[in-house]
Amino acid sequence: MNKIVKSIKEAILLSNLKDGMTISFHHHLRNGDYVLNMVMDEIAAMGIKDLTVNASSLFDAHMPLAGHIKNGVVTTVQTDYIAAGLGREFSEGIMKNPVQFRTHGGRPADISTGKTPIDVAFIAAPAADPMGNCSGKYGKSACGSMGYAFADAMFAKKTVVITDNLVEYPLQDYSISEDYIDYVAVVDAIGDPKGIVSGTTKITRDPVGLVMAANAAKVIEASGLLKDGFSFQTGAGGASLAAAKFLKDIMLQKGICGSFGLGGITGYMVDMLKAGCFKNLLDVQCFDLDAVESIKNDPRHMEISSMQYASPASRSAVVNSLDVVILGATEIDTDFNVNVHTDSNGYIMGGSGGHSDTAAGAKLSMIIAPMMRARLPIVTDRVTCVSTPGKDIDVLVTQGGIAVNPKNAELRQRLKDAKLPIIDIEELKAKTEKITGTPRKIPKGDKVVAEVICRGGGVLDRIYNVK
Amino acid sequence: MMRRSMLFLPGNNPNMLINASCLGADAVIFDLEDAVSPAEKDAARILVRNTMRYMDLGGCEVIVRINSVDTPYWKMDIDALLPHKPALILLPKTASKEDALIADNYMSEVEERLGLETGVTGLMPLIETAAGVENAYAIASASPRVKALFLGAEDLTADLQCKRTKEGREIEYARCRLVVAARAAGIDVYDTPFTDVNDDEGIWEDARLAKNLGFTGKASISPRHVEVINSVFSPTVSEIDYAYEVMEAIRRAKEQGKGAIALYGKMIDAPIVARAERTISMAQALGIGRGDN
Numbered sequence: 001m002n003k004i005v006k007s008i009k010e011a012i013l014l015s016n017l018k019d020g021m022t023i024s025f026h027h028h029l030r031n032g033d034y035v036l037n038m039v040m041d042e043i044a045a046m047g048i049k050d051l052t053v054n055a056s057s058l059f060d061a062h063m064p065l066a067g068h069i070k071n072g073v074v075t076t077v078q079t080d081y082i083a084a085g086l087g088r089e090f091s092e093g094i095m096k097n098p099v100q101f102r103t104h105g106g107r108p109a110d111i112s113t114g115k116t117p118i119d120v121a122f123i124a125a126p127a128a129d130p131m132g133n134c135s136g137k138y139g140k141s142a143c144g145s146m147g148y149a150f151a152d153a154m155f156a157k158k159t160v161v162i163t164d165n166l167v168e169y170p171l172q173d174y175s176i177s178e179d180y181i182d183y184v185a186v187v188d189a190i191g192d193p194k195g196i197v198s199g200t201t202k203i204t205r206d207p208v209g210l211v212m213a214a215n216a217a218k219v220i221e222a223s224g225l226l227k228d229g230f231s232f233q234t235g236a237g238g239a240s241l242a243a244a245k246f247l248k249d250i251m252l253q254k255g256i257c258g259s260f261g262l263g264g265i266t267g268y269m270v271d272m273l274k275a276g277c278f279k280n281l282l283d284v285q286c287f288d289l290d291a292v293e294s295i296k297n298d299p300r301h302m303e304i305s306s307m308q309y310a311s312p313a314s315r316s317a318v319v320n321s322l323d324v325v326i327l328g329a330t331e332i333d334t335d336f337n338v339n340v341h342t343d344s345n346g347y348i349m350g351g352s353g354g355h356s357d358t359a360a361g362a363k364l365s366m367i368i369a370p371m372m373r374a375r376l377p378i379v380t381d382r383v384t385c386v387s388t389p390g391k392d393i394d395v396l397v398t399q400g401g402i403a404v405n406p407k408n409a410e411l412r413q414r415l416k417d418a419k420l421p422i423i424d425i426e427e428l429k430a431k432t433e434k435i436t437g438t439p440r441k442i443p444k445g446d447k448v449v450a451e452v453i454c455r456g457g458g459v460l461d462r463i464y465n466v467k
Numbered sequence: 468m469m470r471r472s473m474l475f476l477p478g479n480n481p482n483m484l485i486n487a488s489c490l491g492a493d494a495v496i497f498d499l500e501d502a503v504s505p506a507e508k509d510a511a512r513i514l515v516r517n518t519m520r521y522m523d524l525g526g527c528e529v530i531v532r533i534n535s536v537d538t539p540y541w542k543m544d545i546d547a548l549l550p551h552k553p554a555l556i557l558l559p560k561t562a563s564k565e566d567a568l569i570a571d572n573y574m575s576e577v578e579e580r581l582g583l584e585t586g587v588t589g590l591m592p593l594i595e596t597a598a599g600v601e602n603a604y605a606i607a608s609a610s611p612r613v614k615a616l617f618l619g620a621e622d623l624t625a626d627l628q629c630k631r632t633k634e635g636r637e638i639e640y641a642r643c644r645l646v647v648a649a650r651a652a653g654i655d656v657y658d659t660p661f662t663d664v665n666d667d668e669g670i671w672e673d674a675r676l677a678k679n680l681g682f683t684g685k686a687s688i689s690p691r692h693v694e695v696i697n698s699v700f701s702p703t704v705s706e707i708d709y710a711y712e713v714m715e716a717i718r719r720a721k722e723q724g725k726g727a728i729a730l731y732g733k734m735i736d737a738p739i740v741a742r743a744e745r746t747i748s749m750a751q752a753l754g755i756g757r758g759d760n
Contacts, residue, residue, distance in 0.1 A: 207486070208482075208486050208489065210691060211489055211490055214694065431523075434523070435485055435522070
């Protein structure tokens with residue numbers, strides 16, 4: 001038996017893809033991904049129409065998708081994140097059906113429970129053997145973890161591995177095993193390494209970002225959660241990384257050994273592992289080369305699937321064992337609802353990713369954001385889009401003060417005792433608007449271009465077209 | 468007013484000015500001099516004036532570095548900013564008592580002309596020439612408006628024709644001379660910034676050295692240095708404990724009608740008491756150490 005097919009086209013034919021079906025992609029090759037475009041071009045050339053694309057995230061490298069939508073090849077999009085360039089197209093109303101935004105936990109939950117069944121999954125694989133055992137750790141297009149691809153491989157009716165690095169059977173240390181794979185297509189390149197992972201991610205040098213980061217680390221220190229066995233997730237943004245650096249200093253100074261670092265993993269988290277701040281890293285996605293090297297070589301740095309990471313349908317998910325998560329926001333309102341889907345003008349430029357999952361699971365969910373960006377205040381009366389409900393957010397850290405959600409009185413008292421600069425969120429809003437003025441409300445369009453689906457099901461909010 | 472750290476912010480950078488009070492410094496120095504090119508002097512002056520006019524900088528004290536008295540800008544700087552009551556005017560290239568008095572007199576003239584209260588804004592001569600160092604005491608005692616001296620090592624080392632080093636041997640004399648001159652005149656004295664923003668260890672050493680020499684505080688050109696400077700120039704818990712012990716010993720001595728008292732075998736005299744009082748007052752302002760007094 002041999003699963004190798006001559007081309008992507010042959011894999012599509014053999015998988016019996018028809019009009020109206022659902023296909024899926026993972027986003028581990030990020031903005032360097034070639035696979036989604038290659039597959040979509042082939043499908044379009046074959047005349048297949050009315051497809052649903054379920055992609056764990058969409059980047060601007062996937063701009064040709066807009067053309068396939070306009071031509072009717074794709075009529076529904078299910079995803080967890082859409083980058084700004086492609087997001088603008090959706091916001092301007094290129095698609096009849098609204099985009100279905102899920103979370104990184106909600107997506108595999110709905111795939112595994114059959115709410116969003118996948119007919120054919122296309123799995124870009126930096127290394128694969130002829131039977132389809134595949135891994136992200138090896139090869140010129142290495143991306144490290146392949147956490148988001150597990151649900152697709154396990155639950156799709158047909159699964160096609162697409163690789164540019166065919167190795168001898170059996171591939172050692174594979175991530176996804178052959179029993180889920182139907183076909184293996186070999187191509188020249190699955191992606192551009194420059195866009196797949198960044199070089200060493202650097203922390204911000206922006207003084208305001210550093211002030212926020214230092215405050216974030218102090219909040220964690222004062223929260224009572226920073227002790228042996230501590231677990232932590234942070235984003236790859238400049239201030240979030242700087243917070244990790246400050247936190248590392250505190251942990252080393254106090255001799256605290258945490259249990260695990262979680263999430264999209266950067267070199268900074270790897271440094272914390274090496275320095276003894278954590279016993280393990282649980283990695284659903286690698287952000288930079290240091291993370292890729294680490295997951296390949298260090299057994300303490302473990303790959304996890306998005307189901308294990310965050311799925312509410314799993315028997316247990318790591319997010320529910322998480323102590324602290326640091327998250328970003330494009331806007332946050334006075335009820336602590338957070339927007340990470342749109343910019344302040346209403347254009348789609350992101351998505352929840354693991355935002356709502358970790359916020360719901362972690363004991364302390366912290367938003368770190370400047371008081372204003374490009375003249376616009378971050379704190380508003382009502383966010384343009386609710387991505388993560390305020391009930392799941394504990395604290396907002398800005399350079400102008402730390403606002404604690406009134407639901408968490410204990411945290412407020414702890415921060416007060418630690419003499420941290422606490423400010424009421426309404427006061428923070430007023431303080432910012434004193435500088436920026438109060439922005440006029442952006443009028444909503446009359447067409448729903450996206451629905452934000454709660455990780456537990458149900459529509460959390462709707463995004464309208466931009467006029 | 469506690470001034471452990473003073474952070475220079477370029478007067479032509481709105482983003483930094485907006486965030487002035489968020490950067491952790493006890494005082495910020497809005498810079499109209501070296502950070503601003505001649506073509507932008509007027510724009511920076513207006514920006515700094517408007518920042519002082521409209522922004523609430525909370526507890527962060529504002530100092531303005533104007534241009535030196537040998538430029539065409541300095542009077543316009545004072546005209547524009549004095550009405551907004553900066554705590555201090557930092558006067559660059561002060562080489563003599565006369566330089567300080569020129570600025571002092573003009574500030575008084577503007578105060579009178581605009582009906583402002585006299586002397587609300589103090590003067591802090593920036594000593595950054597060999598002549599300035601040699602004239603330090605005369606400058607420090609030039610007038611009641613002179614509230615502090617400020618050492619500027621970059622220009623000073625150029626004037627001394629030597630290389631500025633991290634270790635700072637070349638400015639040892641100037642540092643000691645300024646501390647002695649300022650203390651003799653009964654005013655404060657501030658140390659030059661540590662200019663390597665990437666040397667996280669170096670700033671600790673340089674700030675500790677300044678504190679040990681007797682400086683009141685230290686300036687910084689990088690927000691990253693502020694926290695270190697604040698930490699070094701804050702009293703330690705053991706210093707605070709000792710200060711309370713001194714005050715307790717003095718109280719007991721008074722109760723017992725004793726004129727002199729020893730603590731740990733050392734006589735407690737007036738300077739020790741004065742230092743203990745300063746330590747306790749600083750600790751209380753910072754909310755650190757004992758809260759029982």
